[in-house]
Amino acid sequence: MGRRTKIVGPAGSYGPRYGVSVRKRVRDILIKKRGPHVCPFCGSVGTVYRVAVGIWACRKCGNVWTGAAYTPRSGLAPYFKKYIIKE
Template identity: 35%
Template sequence: MTTKSKKTKSAGRFGARYGKTVKDKFVKVESKQRMKQTCPFCKKVGVKRISKGVWKCHRCDKKFASNTYFLD
């Protein structure tokens, strides 16, 4: 079964493992890190997380290092 349920969101891929509390915390962090963030250079929303601490803005095409999971 690979169906995602609404309850678990992106943590649905872990199935019945790891417990609800852990998955809830994980969803909180992951949903934020996947959102597009505000670029510190052009002040527009369009920065995506490429890797740990690596971010790229698709508007001004800048790649920069910053916080690991999300920008402020």
């Protein structure tokens, strides 16, 4: 038998529903979302958590910022900085 959720990992909480290919995609997102993140303000690891979709906060320094839906920083972040400087 072994571990029940060997293939889909954290997406195993969905049970047999939604099909395996969808659960595999969800697994990749959940691993990214729940993994340890580095705070962009104080640099501490493991204190960052997601408040809601795209909203992230740090338990240590108390900062709240917008990021990607499943990660604290999106790949587009460098481009958004340019717009902030323009203002």
